[in-house]
Amino acid sequence: MLGSGxxxxxxxxxxxxxxxxxxSSPRVGQLLKVLQDSETPGPSSAPDTPNTGAVLLVSDGTHSVRCLVTRNAIDTSEWEEKEFGFRGTEGRLLLLQVCGVRIQIAQDRAPAEFYLQVDRFNLLPSELPRLQVTGW
Structure with missing residues (x-):
C-alpha cells in the first residue's frame, strides 16, 4: 500500500x-464513479436497505466493485466535506477500514451480484487519474 512514501x-x-x-486490514481503493450519492437518493441497482448512505464504484487498480457505504459510516467519518456528498470526489482514494462482502440476490433469473458493505472509511485527499478496470 505504501511505496516510497x-x-x-x-x-x-x-x-x-x-x-x-x-x-483483515484497511485497503486503499480509488473512487471511480458515484452511482448513488448520499444526498440524492433515487432509483439505482443498490440493495433496498434502510441504512444506505451512498453507492460507489471502487477500484483496486485491477478490478472494480460496487460499494454500499452505510449512512452510519458517512456520519461517523472524519471526512470534512461529507455534507456535500461524494459528487466531485471521483479519482480520490478511499481507505476502506471496515467492510464485508454481501450478495444481492437478483429477481427474474438475473445473476446474483457481489458488493461490499462499507461500515468505516476515510476519504483521502490523494487523487489518481481514473483507470479503466475489469468489473465483476
Whole structure:
C-alpha cells in the first residue's frame, strides 16, 4: 500500500470476494464513479436497505466493485466535506477500514451480484487519474 512514501493501488478485491468475506486490514481503493450519492437518493441497482448512505464504484487498480457505504459510516467519518456528498470526489482514494462482502440476490433469473458493505472509511485527499478496470 505504501511505496516510497505514497499510497499505491494493489489488487485486493478478487481475493476478498473469493476468500475471506471481511477485510483483515484497511485497503486503499480509488473512487471511480458515484452511482448513488448520499444526498440524492433515487432509483439505482443498490440493495433496498434502510441504512444506505451512498453507492460507489471502487477500484483496486485491477478490478472494480460496487460499494454500499452505510449512512452510519458517512456520519461517523472524519471526512470534512461529507455534507456535500461524494459528487466531485471521483479519482480520490478511499481507505476502506471496515467492510464485508454481501450478495444481492437478483429477481427474474438475473445473476446474483457481489458488493461490499462499507461500515468505516476515510476519504483521502490523494487523487489518481481514473483507470479503466475489469468489473465483476
Amino acid at each position: 505514497r499510497l499505491e493501488l494493489r489488487p485486493w478485491i478478487r481475493e476478498l470476494i473469493l476468500d475471506s468475506e471481511t477485510l
